[in-house]
Amino acid sequence: MNIIPQQCNAEVAGRIGRIASELAARGIDAILLSNFANLYYTSGRVYCGYAYITATGCVTYFVKRPNGLEGDNVVYIRKPEQIADFIAGASRPLTVAMELGIASYNTIERLKGIFTDATIADATPIINKVRSVKSEFEINKLKECGVHHATAYHNIEKVYRSGMSDIELQIEIERILRSEGCLGQFRIAGDTMELFMGNLLCGVNAETPSPYDFAMGGGGLDESLPVGCNGSLIKQGNTVMVDMCGNFNGYMTDMTRVYRVGAIPELAERAHQLSIDIHHRLAAMAVPGVEAKALYEEAMRMVKEARLEEYFMGLKQKAGFIGHGVGIEVNELPVIAPRSRDTLVAGNVIALEPKFVIPSVGAVGIENTYVVREGGLECLTNAPEQILELY
Amino acid sequence: MNIIPQQCNAEVAGRIGRIASELAARGIDAILLSNFANLYYTSGRVYCGYAYITATGCVTYFVKRPNGLEGDNVVYIRKPEQIADFIAGASRPLTVAMELGIASYNTIERLKGIFTDATIADATPIINKVRSVKSEFEINKLKECGVHHATAYHNIEKVYRSGMSDIELQIEIERILRSEGCLGQFRIAGDTMELFMGNLLCGVNAETPSPYDFAMGGGGLDESLPVGCNGSLIKQGNTVMVDMCGNFNGYMTDMTRVYRVGAIPELAERAHQLSIDIHHRLAAMAVPGVEAKALYEEAMRMVKEARLEEYFMGLKQKAGFIGHGVGIEVNELPVIAPRSRDTLVAGNVIALEPKFVIPSVGAVGIENTYVVREGGLECLTNAPEQILELY
Numbered sequence: 001m002n003i004i005p006q007q008c009n010a011e012v013a014g015r016i017g018r019i020a021s022e023l024a025a026r027g028i029d030a031i032l033l034s035n036f037a038n039l040y041y042t043s044g045r046v047y048c049g050y051a052y053i054t055a056t057g058c059v060t061y062f063v064k065r066p067n068g069l070e071g072d073n074v075v076y077i078r079k080p081e082q083i084a085d086f087i088a089g090a091s092r093p094l095t096v097a098m099e100l101g102i103a104s105y106n107t108i109e110r111l112k113g114i115f116t117d118a119t120i121a122d123a124t125p126i127i128n129k130v131r132s133v134k135s136e137f138e139i140n141k142l143k144e145c146g147v148h149h150a151t152a153y154h155n156i157e158k159v160y161r162s163g164m165s166d167i168e169l170q171i172e173i174e175r176i177l178r179s180e181g182c183l184g185q186f187r188i189a190g191d192t193m194e195l196f197m198g199n200l201l202c203g204v205n206a207e208t209p210s211p212y213d214f215a216m217g218g219g220g221l222d223e224s225l226p227v228g229c230n231g232s233l234i235k236q237g238n239t240v241m242v243d244m245c246g247n248f249n250g251y252m253t254d255m256t257r258v259y260r261v262g263a264i265p266e267l268a269e270r271a272h273q274l275s276i277d278i279h280h281r282l283a284a285m286a287v288p289g290v291e292a293k294a295l296y297e298e299a300m301r302m303v304k305e306a307r308l309e310e311y312f313m314g315l316k317q318k319a320g321f322i323g324h325g326v327g328i329e330v331n332e333l334p335v336i337a338p339r340s341r342d343t344l345v346a347g348n349v350i351a352l353e354p355k356f357v358i359p360s361v362g363a364v365g366i367e368n369t370y371v372v373r374e375g376g377l378e379c380l381t382n383a384p385e386q387i388l389e390l391y
Numbered sequence: 392m393n394i395i396p397q398q399c400n401a402e403v404a405g406r407i408g409r410i411a412s413e414l415a416a417r418g419i420d421a422i423l424l425s426n427f428a429n430l431y432y433t434s435g436r437v438y439c440g441y442a443y444i445t446a447t448g449c450v451t452y453f454v455k456r457p458n459g460l461e462g463d464n465v466v467y468i469r470k471p472e473q474i475a476d477f478i479a480g481a482s483r484p485l486t487v488a489m490e491l492g493i494a495s496y497n498t499i500e501r502l503k504g505i506f507t508d509a510t511i512a513d514a515t516p517i518i519n520k521v522r523s524v525k526s527e528f529e530i531n532k533l534k535e536c537g538v539h540h541a542t543a544y545h546n547i548e549k550v551y552r553s554g555m556s557d558i559e560l561q562i563e564i565e566r567i568l569r570s571e572g573c574l575g576q577f578r579i580a581g582d583t584m585e586l587f588m589g590n591l592l593c594g595v596n597a598e599t600p601s602p603y604d605f606a607m608g609g610g611g612l613d614e615s616l617p618v619g620c621n622g623s624l625i626k627q628g629n630t631v632m633v634d635m636c637g638n639f640n641g642y643m644t645d646m647t648r649v650y651r652v653g654a655i656p657e658l659a660e661r662a663h664q665l666s667i668d669i670h671h672r673l674a675a676m677a678v679p680g681v682e683a684k685a686l687y688e689e690a691m692r693m694v695k696e697a698r699l700e701e702y703f704m705g706l707k708q709k710a711g712f713i714g715h716g717v718g719i720e721v722n723e724l725p726v727i728a729p730r731s732r733d734t735l736v737a738g739n740v741i742a743l744e745p746k747f748v749i750p751s752v753g754a755v756g757i758e759n760t761y762v763v764r765e766g767g768l769e770c771l772t773n774a775p776e777q778i779l780e781l782y
Contacts, residue, residue: 045614048602066600105491105499178562184587196575209457211439223436224641250615
């Protein structure tokens with residue numbers, strides 16, 4: 001079995017080329033990757049080992065596991081020190097980028113031993129920048145996710161039964177998503193983020209702050225995973241916000257829709273409509289060359305104009321962003337935040353999630369995943385945006 | 392809301408005391424923790440921030456998120472540099488342990504700046520050693536997991552329908568586990584491990600090696616998560632091995648049972664019985680003071696005596712261990728492996744999983760989670776051990 005799945009051959013070559021160009025532009029001779037998301041990006045497959053890519057565009061896959069992967073550029077190793085034997089003589093790099101922002105301190109110290117004379121640079125911003133611009137191959141994978149994601153959400157109304165708790169409904173939605181092909185695993189960068197298959201928030205639980213840097217919180221079922229559902233009953237007058245995992249093929253879309261049980265206050269309806277209006281406004285405005293922070297500022301301007309700031313992005317604790325890149329992981333570049341230094345590029349894929357928490361009611365607002373195109377945003381998660389009634 | 396949940400007060404005090412003793416014994420003045428599993432261990436709650444514990448037994452919780460946690464020793468910070476202000480003057484540590492084996496290189500380099508004059512030691516082996524010996528409080532949490540785990544497995548036979556694929560059965564078992572209270576999240580140490588809610592292996596797919604260091608493999612549904620189910624139909628003459636997530640309360644049991652559809656070869660039945668026999672043999676032998684590697688050697692002796700080595704712990708790729716500690720994470724100390732340097736201690740909780748892969752049939756063998764007691768192993772995952780028929 002070739003390490004590069006056949007359908008990924010041309011795609012992987014393109015990615016290696018883009019990484020090589022980025023290395024050359026920065027005067028870095030090579031990059032050594034071992035994070036699963038980065039290995040998947042550079043080969044089309046998750047394996048245990050390392051990808052070594054030079055600024056001249058050569059890639060070597062150093063594989064520990066699984067057995068049986070093939071390819072001209074596949075080298076089986078048992079320990080990283082063996083990489084040194086393959087990088088000898090004239091081709092020895094003077095500067096090597098490693099995943100300083102991801103790999104453990106001990107791991108990096110060990111890997112440094114492979115390149116004793118080299119200067120070490122940080123691979124994280126380099127690979128994150130390259131990954132933030134999606135190819136048409138990747139956009140097609142994301143489109144496929146969006147279709148499955150929307151199809152699964154379409155079935156949410158069918159599994160609701162009056163008297164359910166938030167977690168009972170979440171379990172049924174998990175089953176719908178898995179049956180639709182969701183791989184479950186929620187890939188997320190950084191060591192202070194974790195979530196099990198997404199977040200469902202209902203009623204006052206939406207007000208509870210969580211330790212994680214997600215847009216919304218929730219108390220969770222247990223102190224060991226304090227986010228999302230807390231087991232409370234879904235009551236008349238509650239909203240139910242569903243923001244669940246859209247990983248159907250190694251890529252993931254991010255999508256939120258809101259439901260209600262019975263009538264909800266006009267404030268909640270108005271805030272939800274404002275979220276939709278923000279989406280439409282930003283979808284037209286977000287063309288290549290626009291600063292990510294300008295999108296945040298425009299959303300905040302609209303929220304202030306509507307005098308809904310106190311509910312925006314949380315009540316007792318506010319998220320500091322309204323959107324983020326998404327792809328192999330749920331938190332990629334660009335970040336749509338007030339201090340973001342990112343500028344939109346054609347091929348960025350971003351999830352926008354202007355949301356509100358309404359006291360005693362729950363969370364409202366939608367999230368869609370979009371591709372940045374020359375003419376604005378193209379939506380990948382197409383489904384009704386209004387609040388739907390559960391009964 | 393106090394950072395330490397009320398029911399954890401005495402327990403957390405005991406843990407802090409044990410960590411302090413371990414620091415004192417090693418001549419280390421303090422330990423700084425930020426990994427979620429370690430924060431949960433030292434407070435009873437997951438939060439975003441740091442726990443700073445001195446060899447004199449003082450703990451300070453530096454919290455970034457969520458808002459609203461209380462306690463005499465809680466200090467809210469926005470960035471880790473603020474920790475320096477609280478560790479000034481005479482109490483300034485000369486040696487500080489940090490999570491060098493877990494936290495990223497960049498994170499550790501930044502944290503080093505807080506303790507400019509101090510020597511840095513590795514916190515990972517210290518905290519892992521302390522966590523490997525469970526208190527009765529922890530054992531009770533694990534017992535609770537074992538009861539739920541066994542209850543959920545009892546319902547597996549009820550959801551099987553002839554003609555199902557492996558993933559269809561797995562989705563139904565996920566629902567059973569979640570409905571029984573499983574929190575879903577599969578906490579695992581190390582950056583080369585990932586799994587979504589456990590592993591179900593059926594038929595020839597059990598032979599496929601995976602990139603991960605689990606006992607068993609499987610090809611998975613997608614190159615982005617190549618482990619477990621591959622979507623194949625469960626056929627007559629197949630075994631179905633269920634090794635799914637037992638995290639019901641922040642702690643987790645690990646438990647495997649095997650099912651069959653129709654008749655399976657005598658070889659498969661014999662190998663499964665040998666797994667049960669190994670469990671019974673090791674359960675009597677595994678008393679405090681016994682070396683972990685002696686358990687591995689005894690299992691291997693029994694396997695060789697039965698001439699079943701070629702099937703043991705994988706066919707095309709073999710796992711290098713037959714058991715592991717389990718608690719907050721699924722891969723804790725001690726490790727039951729040939730080169731393990733661990734010695735059993737009363738209060739260790741270990742999962743034993745001597746397993747076999749039988750060509751064209753599937754995987755067999757059971758896994759139970761045990762507490763190491765003075766008289767041997769006490770089983771926490773009590774359920775029928777024989778292969779059960781699905782029909």
